[in-house]
Amino acid sequence: MTPRMPRRALITASAVTLTLTIAACGSSGRAVGGAGGDGTLAWALTQGSEATFRASATQWNKDRPDSKITYQFFQNDPYKQKLRTAVGAGNGPILFENWGGGGLKSYVDAGKVADLTPDLDADPAWKNRIFPSVLKSATFGGQVYGVPVNGVQPVVLYYNKDLLQKAGAQPPKTWDDLLALVKKLKAQGIAPISMGGASKWPDLMWLEYLVDRVGGPDTFADIAAGKKGAWSAPAVLEATRMIEQLVDAGGFAKGFASVSADTGQAEAQLYTGKAAMILQGSWGYGTINTGSPAFVSEGKLGWTGFPAVTGGKGDPTNIVGNTANFFSVSAQASAKERKTAVSYLKDGVYNDTYVDNLLKNGDVPPVKDLDAKIKASANADWSSYVYNLTRDAKNFQLSWDQALSPELGNELLTHLDQLFLGQISPEQFCAQMDKAAAK
Structure with missing residues (x-):
């Protein structure tokens, strides 16, 4: 198992920035992915789950050659400021990883983040797979602005x-x-x-x-x-x-x-x-x-x-604790960019292979009905404890320095x-x- 530090402590995590390029005709041109023309951009900060993201991208590119995903890695220290600057200037990524809570809410209040509630409501099976106590960290005013992408x-x-x-x-x-x-x-x-x-x-x-x-x-x-x-x-x-x-x-x-x-x-x-x-x-x-x-x-x-x-x-x-990291979608995304981004979040994240890779890495995803998979995983006693603790919690409070x-x-x-x-x-x-x- 890879040792982890809290995702809220930027100076301690060894993380990366993920560049996701989605080839699309008539895109905004906010990024050029080099994957066959103009593309849209997404950033993610990951720590401990790099292999999971890589495997997800490989499968996604194989199944959807017109919407390729490309990773580019950076040290994480400047990530928050880099993201804040880009989003504030109106040239931020289409997809971006965040910690939910106060940081995400500041983008929501500024009108920079798309409301994912209609997408989740349109596919109840997707929404109902996620622990409500975790989804709460990306929910403001009853609307959902991010979905979890790693472990609790x-x-x-x-x-x-x-x-x-x-x-x-x-x-x-x-x-x-x-x-x-x-x-x-x-x-x-x-x-x-x-x-x-x-x-x-x-x-x-x-x-x-x-x-x-x-x-x-x-x-x-x-x-x-x-x-x-x-x-x-x-x-x-x-x-x-x-x-x-x-x-x-x-x-x-x-x-x-x-x-x-x-x-x-x-x-x-x-x-x-x-x-x-x-x-x-x-x-x-x-x-x-x-x-x-x-x-x-x-x-x-x-x-x-x-x-x-x-x-x-x-x-x-x-x-x-840290409920999870989230992916959010830019409010500036075109209709096609949004469709592709949501499709990736729905079908490329937390599918069976993705979950297996997280468990292999010691992460416990906030997804329902994983008891059998967890019991068969390495460190099953520990993973089962974390899974049950999170699933059964009446309330899961996001770390205050992220919630504020x-x-x-x-x-x-x-x-x-x-x-x-x-x-x-x-x-x-x-x-x-x-x-x-x-x-």
Whole structure:
């Protein structure tokens, strides 16, 4: 399995730009694909799924020689700015990959993205294959502006079975269990939780889950909607106080603020026995499996959902993470370009071969009725867990730094880092975020 970093963290993902050329007479000329005349252009950022895209293109070109797909690869660091500039100038791609959430919504609000709702409604079998909780990340005002193209990435709590056994403990089911486990592990001289705090975004997973567990999905819905004072809601304040409590209890391994999440250092602490747990996205499994295959194959790695909070409003099945990456279609596409693009999304993505290739690569697609395929795949126990967790979730919250505007997402990571470092109080965090949201 290829190790993965979160798709929202551009500086950490080793991704590519996909150039899709669709030969079409009378096209807009926004790109020349070199595939036999004028063509239309699509960009995609992919990481870990390159082989799947290549296989898809090969089959598509064979079946549709007049609508060829050509890949051209680029490093991903400048992708967002490149896309923003091109779309803003009116010469963006016909198809483009994105993370859904706030970034996609900004293009939708600017009238740059085509509404795919009529296409999905015209083919219920296509729409009904996709997990609704995932499609939600590309749905605004009841209209759908993107379809998923890769695997789901929920955040889970990984643990070292040997270290928990040494402490005579079980994985925590509630927040109180987690605090008690921290105390037990520390008494055994074991660092409870590893975290790549130097990268800041791992902090966010704790806030996302705690706000959900305490206040339910409506709390963040108010934040995302820009409701005045939403960051000072009781659930947010309580969640930040719980984070402060965990930090003060010594829940995180010493020096966590200097550990990078971008190089696998945090996961290494788990499989080398230096820490008992880590809260990480599903890409963490690949990082662990690559770093220490024996740790995984010998059954020393365990995983579980985020603990419930007694008395909280959030359903324990709710999850957070990266729902998927999406393909969207430009509102400037000609009728023929749109038809070809939609046809590719409907027939070239998530067909049997495409799904098989994703599973082979360790990705779990948000497609219904895959139980048999997953059970027959490599790492079946892990893949089945991720699949069932996502399928059965009452709510799948897109990572906040993607769901929010890029500017507010950056402010969030900055102030949350300060909270974890004890530089500001929970009350100050809430006040600062309300101030940032009001700008």
